[in-house]
Amino acid sequence: EGINLDHMRHLRAGKPEAVLAEFKTVDEVVEIAKKCVSEKRPVLFTRVTAEQSTALSELGLAINERARTARHMRLEEESGKVAIFAAGTSDIPVAEEAKETAEFLGMEVLRFYDVGVAGIHRLIEPLEVLSKEDVDSVIVVAGMEGALPSVVAGLVDLPVIAVPTSVGYGTSLKGFTALFSMLQSCSSGVAVVNIDNGFGAAVFAHLISKRVRKKRL
Amino acid sequence: EGINLDHMRHLRAGKPEAVLAEFKTVDEVVEIAKKCVSEKRPVLFTRVTAEQSTALSELGLAINERARTARHMRLEEESGKVAIFAAGTSDIPVAEEAKETAEFLGMEVLRFYDVGVAGIHRLIEPLEVLSKEDVDSVIVVAGMEGALPSVVAGLVDLPVIAVPTSVGYGTSLKGFTALFSMLQSCSSGVAVVNIDNGFGAAVFAHLISKRVRKKRL
Amino acid sequence: EGINLDHMRHLRAGKPEAVLAEFKTVDEVVEIAKKCVSEKRPVLFTRVTAEQSTALSELGLAINERARTARHMRLEEESGKVAIFAAGTSDIPVAEEAKETAEFLGMEVLRFYDVGVAGIHRLIEPLEVLSKEDVDSVIVVAGMEGALPSVVAGLVDLPVIAVPTSVGYGTSLKGFTALFSMLQSCSSGVAVVNIDNGFGAAVFAHLISKRVRKKRL
Amino acid sequence: EGINLDHMRHLRAGKPEAVLAEFKTVDEVVEIAKKCVSEKRPVLFTRVTAEQSTALSELGLAINERARTARHMRLEEESGKVAIFAAGTSDIPVAEEAKETAEFLGMEVLRFYDVGVAGIHRLIEPLEVLSKEDVDSVIVVAGMEGALPSVVAGLVDLPVIAVPTSVGYGTSLKGFTALFSMLQSCSSGVAVVNIDNGFGAAVFAHLISKRVRKKRL
Amino acid sequence: EGINLDHMRHLRAGKPEAVLAEFKTVDEVVEIAKKCVSEKRPVLFTRVTAEQSTALSELGLAINERARTARHMRLEEESGKVAIFAAGTSDIPVAEEAKETAEFLGMEVLRFYDVGVAGIHRLIEPLEVLSKEDVDSVIVVAGMEGALPSVVAGLVDLPVIAVPTSVGYGTSLKGFTALFSMLQSCSSGVAVVNIDNGFGAAVFAHLISKRVRKKRL
Amino acid sequence: EGINLDHMRHLRAGKPEAVLAEFKTVDEVVEIAKKCVSEKRPVLFTRVTAEQSTALSELGLAINERARTARHMRLEEESGKVAIFAAGTSDIPVAEEAKETAEFLGMEVLRFYDVGVAGIHRLIEPLEVLSKEDVDSVIVVAGMEGALPSVVAGLVDLPVIAVPTSVGYGTSLKGFTALFSMLQSCSSGVAVVNIDNGFGAAVFAHLISKRVRKKRL
Amino acid sequence: EGINLDHMRHLRAGKPEAVLAEFKTVDEVVEIAKKCVSEKRPVLFTRVTAEQSTALSELGLAINERARTARHMRLEEESGKVAIFAAGTSDIPVAEEAKETAEFLGMEVLRFYDVGVAGIHRLIEPLEVLSKEDVDSVIVVAGMEGALPSVVAGLVDLPVIAVPTSVGYGTSLKGFTALFSMLQSCSSGVAVVNIDNGFGAAVFAHLISKRVRKKRL
Amino acid sequence: EGINLDHMRHLRAGKPEAVLAEFKTVDEVVEIAKKCVSEKRPVLFTRVTAEQSTALSELGLAINERARTARHMRLEEESGKVAIFAAGTSDIPVAEEAKETAEFLGMEVLRFYDVGVAGIHRLIEPLEVLSKEDVDSVIVVAGMEGALPSVVAGLVDLPVIAVPTSVGYGTSLKGFTALFSMLQSCSSGVAVVNIDNGFGAAVFAHLISKRVRKKRL
């Protein structure tokens, strides 16, 4: 007899089937949203265009303009706590995408923005706060030279999930310099997701928190 | 008064000060090892050359030839369990570097080698085993097209730490194709470390396990 | 006496002189179409713009919007059967270009879309179907990490023609990561065409089928 | 009940489990060879080093020095005919790897070497010969600017499998210029394998021939 | 006493001070044109935008739309003959820029367009013609795989000036694949100018012709 | 009359004619050294090989093994003070090349090594020291992610000359990631020299110090 | 007791907090400007869009259209003198950004534009002038092949700050060829800032001048 | 009737079939040399290894060690004059390869070495000499930033054939920076050959001279 594939299905994670709206038409996005609303199913849209945003807002979804997200309900409740650091103000949209995703997945989020390495003293207070909170992992968002994850990982004993952003010009190479810097970090304890992928960082943080809480789906 | 930097020090993780032996002379490496042995301090050497290996072996360190590591004692005891997958036989040295580092950090390691996507059925049994073990995270090591982390992450609900290797020729680009594939994974729940960086993957896995066990240093 | 070049001409394949519309004006495209219609000659336009599409539709050509093609008649009849796999929904336009081209060349097409490696179980049924059909070759279309051709080629004993797509962001490098992954496939039996080149994959599949049917032009 | 995975196994091709010797030690290679010889199982070693070659020769394997291959027996008999073109004399090792692999797979091989585009008249005779033979596909090996597949594909109506080589210096980019040229071919009917991958081209040609002969494994 | 710089000035070539219009405003371009017209000085504008073109046309300049040039008078008379080959129809704009520049410099131009290597037989007649004309050099314009200069240089004994174009998609890399192919040509006797630089090729051809006619400015 | 070029000569800086030994034979290097010694002229050799080093040592030149330099005399005396920071121990050879060059040019050098961003607290003391010294500029040497110059430039008001090193593996890209990070620094006040170019950084620092002391050569 | 971080703050340079307007909305930019005007604080906006420019102009800020800057007041007075060279007319916008920034920082600016290496004689007069002025450093702006800094640095004994620009097409690679040329300069005494970063060059020049004037902030 | 290919043969240039020795064994090279010597046919070997050089020297061939060439006889007599400029001493081997090839082709060669742009005054005298000689074209060899061809082409009215060399480190990118600079030259009248291709430059110069002398082969 063959190996039963249901085991395989059983193994599969209930990962959020979030919708990457960017490559879809307004109509396609609206259709998906309507279906979820009527079926009372949670859904998260990322990389939403201005036009899509207006349409989804009218359907009652919660819009975060800077994050370019729209969401309906939450997928889980109380699944853990994550801290999100952002180096510059231009990195905030990606940080907010991470925040929206994390909250959609039931997480509590601590935010520390505009704490880039050009003024290292700005990091002191956030780290003080962090050391007193029951946080499972840290997301660090940075563009340009992408140095913030190295500095943060040198100062905390939590997993640091680094998100390079496409912020910058010339040798920023649309985020590749930040990406390569982060992968090359002289501090250990850093893992990296794709450029501008705030969504992916939050899903990863959520998997850590789920494991911490010992509740497998 | 100023903010007291001792707090900053307090925040700092007791991350392993492992020695990257590759760029050091045999003498330098031996000196460090002798000091650790006499002071009974744990130490891990990675990317050890053949010559360094012989010298460190004579000092009584435990050598793993395939991993190119040498170690003296363990840094911690019982800090959690991690699974390590390797796609091809050529990826095993990097997988073994991860294994040695994880064990140095007190972790228990489950190994599943030669389970690449060219024969997807080879993954069934390892995943069955995995689903029954109390594992905190999964390290997936792969070179060439680097597809294994996507497939694994689609089937488990644990954080997947992907390690691209420099195995392959031509368009493997010394590991960059695997790296970019992994960052571009169509499965969410994957974060990535530098090419051939088995060490970094294990340190990251260890930070997750530490958090799971709620024991901060 | 010299070698007669007519032999050289005789050798030449009757390959379809399909029109790559993208770099042409609406007028140029319309002119070519009118000539073919009046002369009852088959013609295929690929990478057609919205404006060109409207104009060609008015001339009675069959439009496939997703494929961005327009065609008049078929070049051949009953030249063989090909299966087309597409990993994600964003890869469908390229898959459809392959389908339209294959049909223009007289082939029968089996389509299996949205069967990417993030949910490997979705591949089972298509492969079951495939094993019962009289197919000459398999076209596999995938963007992002481009892992699908490796998995498919590991499970079938037919030539696999891989088509990387420019779908993705950041490290997808507009299709180069998928391209390099496919060329680096750990399964043998894969050959690759240019990024987004559904047309080229179908022409290649057609040449295999022609050979299978032993009918040289 | 679950879908039976044995079907999946059944689908799998009996592709040759050739050994990529380059990354293995002499001992490992010898061990594999001895096992195959004693069990009378066919085996092909590619990218064999000089030292490995000597050892395998002593075990009675058939060595092709230029191809850097060693083989024991054939996997199949009479599986079809393939033509191999090589542009320059420096491309011959890769062409010979294709030839050895093809023969290992039971194919008959026609060779046309040193027929690069710098002297286009040299192509006339080979194409005359080709047009009279019952060939299933054409492998074209070329380095430097990689123009030969375009020219050949413009003159024959068979599938052309292009193999870029790492021959050249400066802007040859170790084969990437030839690779990109071939993928960009202005002739349709060309598909491409990895740089220097004569092995992969032959396996692909074999799959075409198998299909032509309608004999599935 | 110092070395007199007038010698240095004397050495300088009377190279055409053609205007690269692309980065200039319509007003700036019109002003230059008016001045040249009123002073009866010859001038050539390249990379002219549609809007600039209309304005310059009204001032009486001769427009070549495909070439994107506008010119007033000729700089020289009867300075030699050059042949221009273009591989595909998409390469014609660059070929026409070369033609306009060459004529502005007083040269006679023979054009052979749409003679790419996909149909090598199309080259025969042009080469017959070429062999009977008193031509000083050959400009070969090609995009995609850029193979035409190699083939032409293998068949003529004149300097071949190769111009890669940005025509193509995917692995054409906006002209870099054609550029690298041409620099890597297996035929000697080829030198290359920048991507899409029809202007530069013609200036170079003109310098050859000037030298042939032994008339230094 | 012409402009007198002697002025041009007069303008020229008395920059050190240091010898880049790497691409020269031992004989060539010895010959230059002997001439300088006998003529009592100062000379600096950089990128000296082991063999060259032995030969130059025998001629009485001062060797710095880690810096890979050999020097005879000093070019100037008391030309200013510079601080040199190095991130990791592997960056020290490049930092030492800068130190040797600076001293050859008559400068006083403050060194702060192993102060990388993985342990940001290590920077406090050096900066305290720095703030009390009469330094004209700061050279910061770093490999891997190259973050140190950003952090230092955020804390001092002196020109920071950044030197990327080729230290690292994988995404360090032999120094390009550090280079691009430094050019992309989120702190202003940073200018950069070539990878591993400690020599160039010191010459630049010297030009600043010369200007500060208002003594033009 | 801990090290007091106030020292660290004291060390920090009073570098201009200039606003990079490009990634901000008109409203955000106007808000910042209004606040600075009402508080009589100096502010510099760089990379201002046309729309932002109009709005800032209405608030009374001084606009430099070519430089794409807007400024309110000066940060300092009489902080030194800098010379700015620009190779081509297309490089002027970047040169003007440097000029505006330098003046905002209280510097006097000497400009020498359109002195590229295609006509080396054009450099003579500027260098004559330069040699008579009390200049602290030289900024050299160039695109295309970026050769000007090498030539200038070979003729003066001042620090040369090179700014590559994104001017050019094809192999200019949007400024990377100029950047790499400048870093690779065969003249020593050159340091480089990011592509198109006129702002950064001026801040660096200002730090040199501050040091020259021995006035630390 | 067909077009007679003999015409095609007739068109072909009698270009030198020089031997690129680098990828051949000593035996292969010796065999070719012996045949040419016994048949009294001229032959040129380029990129000769030390071992090959010794063997060829014993056969009586004329060795140029710096050029890494060996030659037997000359192909032509008195075919024109060419000037060769080399920027640095490290560029001399490539310049010498050009010189040897040119002489093999019957040309007279004027050499001007070590005239790089770091000391622009060094160019004056060579250009004075050049202006008095009957030269057909100029070859300019340069590595690092590759600026010399731009400067020379701005000062002469002859075709400038630029040869980038792989000299340099870091951002020299093994010659690509020089290559891209030369293709991007702000002076018109420059065409470029492959990195380190002194041979190709000389063949091209020879074709110009042949045309100047109106003697077609």
Ligand SMILES: Nc1ncnc2c1ncn2[C@@H]1O[C@H](COP(=O)(O)O)[C@@H](O)[C@H]1O
């Ligand atoms: N020259 C080659 N190039 C690419 N793949 C090869 C080559 N030779 C063998 N292979 C493949 O590599 C596999 C063996 O890898 P390994 O298990 O590491 O020996 C075989 O199954 C072949 O599919």
Ligand SMILES: Nc1ncnc2c1ncn2[C@@H]1O[C@H](COP(=O)(O)O)[C@@H](O)[C@H]1O
């Ligand atoms: N299409 C072109 N491509 C490259 N260079 C050109 C082109 N047209 C004009 N030029 C050159 O660009 C210079 C004009 O640049 P500009 O002063 O910016 O108008 C002329 O002297 C020519 O040498």
Ligand SMILES: Nc1ncnc2c1ncn2[C@@H]1O[C@H](COP(=O)(O)O)[C@@H](O)[C@H]1O
């Ligand atoms: N380590 C170095 N890196 C870059 N340039 C150097 C270095 N050492 C010396 N140089 C420069 O290279 C020139 C010497 O080149 P060469 O004539 O080949 O010995 C000197 O004038 C210096 O400007």
Ligand SMILES: Nc1ncnc2c1ncn2[C@@H]1O[C@H](COP(=O)(O)O)[C@@H](O)[C@H]1O
């Ligand atoms: N043109 C420019 N190029 C590079 N950096 C700039 C430029 N203009 C301003 N900046 C820097 O960017 C910072 C402002 O960034 P932001 O806070 O996003 O406005 C300033 O503190 C400057 O250091």
Ligand SMILES: [Mg+2]
């Ligand atoms: Mg900031």
Ligand SMILES: [Mg+2]
């Ligand atoms: Mg395997």
Ligand SMILES: [Mg+2]
């Ligand atoms: Mg999908």
Ligand SMILES: [Mg+2]
């Ligand atoms: Mg050949």
Ligand SMILES: [Mg+2]
């Ligand atoms: Mg065509």
Ligand SMILES: [Mg+2]
């Ligand atoms: Mg360190």
Ligand SMILES: [Mg+2]
């Ligand atoms: Mg100019």
Ligand SMILES: [Mg+2]
């Ligand atoms: Mg020099």
